[in-house]
Amino acid sequence: xxxxxxxxxxxxxxxxxxxxxxxxxxxxxxxxxxxxxxxxxxxxxxxxxxxxxxxxxxxxxxxxxxxxxxxxxxxxxxxxxxxxxxxxxxxxxxxxxxxxxxxxxxxxxxxxxxxxxxxxxxxxxxxxxxxxxxxxxxxxxxxxxxxxxxxxxxxxxxxxxxxxxxxxxxxxxxxxxxxxxxxxxxxxxxxxxxxxxxxxxxxxxxxxxxxxxxxxxxx
Numbered sequence: 001x002x003x004x005x006x007x008x009x010x011x012x013x014x015x016x017x018x019x020x021x022x023x024x025x026x027x028x029x030x031x032x033x034x035x036x037x038x039x040x041x042x043x044x045x046x047x048x049x050x051x052x053x054x055x056x057x058x059x060x061x062x063x064x065x066x067x068x069x070x071x072x073x074x075x076x077x078x079x080x081x082x083x084x085x086x087x088x089x090x091x092x093x094x095x096x097x098x099x100x101x102x103x104x105x106x107x108x109x110x111x112x113x114x115x116x117x118x119x120x121x122x123x124x125x126x127x128x129x130x131x132x133x134x135x136x137x138x139x140x141x142x143x144x145x146x147x148x149x150x151x152x153x154x155x156x157x158x159x160x161x162x163x164x165x166x167x168x169x170x171x172x173x174x175x176x177x178x179x180x181x182x183x184x185x186x187x188x189x190x191x192x193x194x195x196x197x198x199x200x201x202x203x204x205x206x207x208x209x210x211x212x213x214x215x216x217x218x219x
Contacts, residue, residue, distance in 0.1 A: 003070035006077060009063055013084040014141050016060040020091040021137035021201065023053050025130045027098035028194060032126030035101060035187075036119060040109040046102035053095035057088045076208070083208035087140065090197040090204070094133060097194040104187060115176045117168055118184055121161055125191040128158045132198040139202045143209050148202035152214065158195040162188055 004012075027046050034043035064081050067073060073081055105113055114122055132154055139148045165188040168174070169181050206214045 006071040017140035018137040024094040025133035031101040043102040043105035083204040087204040136198040136201040151202040
């Protein structure tokens with residue numbers, strides 16, 4: 001059986017990256033809903049579904065390995081294959097971070113995870129992170145460099161929310177004690193890192209297309 005043509009493999013890699021990003025976005029969206037609404041069964045669905053993203057990464061690496069073995073790609077094609085492998089690692093980590101959010105919900109059930117003071121912040125953090133992941137999916141499929149570089153600016157909203165969270169937690173009038181503050185600190189970090197990995201996925205795409213790091217590209 002002849003090997004799959006390289007262009008077809010590159011297209012499959014892009015589609016798999018997009019599918020992984022979309023799956024990670026869905027996982028975090030469900031984990032956020034579970035956290036906000038106290039839906040432990042939904043959190044358990046996120047935990048059980050984490051294996052799907054891992055399986056997609058394994059599938060992507062298999063396609064990438066075949067491309068390297070049978071076609072020995074060079075220049076832009078080689079960058080596309082290597083960047084896809086690296087991006088898949090970041091997306092798998094995004095799935096793991098969504099998993100961590102769901103695990104906190106499961107461990108704390110039936111006690112609510114979030115006090116009222118931070119619910120709005122986490123609602124916004126969830127929305128921003130999911131949109132970044134969906135935009136990264138679009139970038140992976142389209143290889144649109146302009147759209148990719150935009151993610152770095154989009155991530156500023158998450159950074160602002162993350163900083164504000166610490167202002168809330170450091171307020172001397174914080175009434176919920178240290179354990180709740182620790183949970184919220186970790187959760188905020190999960191969302192912030194999820195967003196960062198989405199930006200890195202876009203960076204990998206920029207490098208694959210141009211051979212340059214995003215900061216070196218004039219927009």
